[in-house]
Amino acid sequence: MERTFSISDLAREFGITSRTIRHYEDEGLISPERQGQRRIYSARDRVRLALVLRGKRLGFSLAEAKEIIDLYAAPQGETGQLRTLLGKLDAKRALLEEKRRDLEVAIDNMDRYAARCRERLVELEAREAAE
């Protein structure tokens, strides 16, 4: 038997509220099984939730996150489907790549700036020591 999770299990683990998880379900991002009314989350559901949250951290809307995540569950029956899937993957990858470049530049700029600050600090400390 695979392990399953309750809604508050996942909420606790990921530091979000149950409401948020239900909202993601409303938006079609997760579709847990049910035992009567209760939602039962599988390991796969948990992975999808993690992907959604990472998408959000990276600045994607829920709709964008869904587009990306759904690619991982896309049908791959025939070569045509596989080819369009590969095309979409390529497009999304380009988006991620763009963010990566932005991020590299941002980090780099910040590092340079911090380095200048440290130089300036050393200079000031030398001056203070001279008094």
Next chain:
Amino acid sequence: MERTFSISDLAREFGITSRTIRHYEDEGLISPERQGQRRIYSARDRVRLALVLRGKRLGFSLAEAKEIIDLYAAPQGETGQLRTLLGKLDAKRALLEEKRRDLEVAIDNMDRYAARCRERLVELEAREAAE
């Protein structure tokens, strides 16, 4: 004389509306000079705008973007100020670094998945050719 820009100059250049730029001003992200009522944007204002937009692309709120950008204009008079500035820079850098890791993993996973798809495609094509 340094070059200046009108609000629609910048809107055009960055593909946003004037309303958006004014909104950023309302939120304290940009503070252009005025000639009477008209806003006059300097090269520095333009840079700040670019930083705001990059921040947004990376998933920061306007408030978060402001916190980061304001560090680049922070006072550096005395050693105390410099030390707290360096501390804050370090904290923000950690945030960026976290995003970078997330992004690396996301790209890597997507690459692996695409590779598996391509393998599968090759296999299917071979089967088709055999008919």
Next chain:
DNA sequence: ATTGACGTTTACGTTAACGTAAACTTGTGG
């Protein structure tokens, strides 16, 4: 049998980040 702890649906409320419209001012060319 009742009291929590946990879950559910339904529905209105809130915040951020703008969109949109109205009414007005200010140079600039014909």
Next chain:
DNA sequence: CCACAAGTTTACGTTAACGTAAACGTCAAT
């Protein structure tokens, strides 16, 4: 002089992503 393009303020509207509250079901433990 007058239209027109570009800018301004003021203010209400909209969308996404949940928050919050009410009203109810269910099951294990006291």
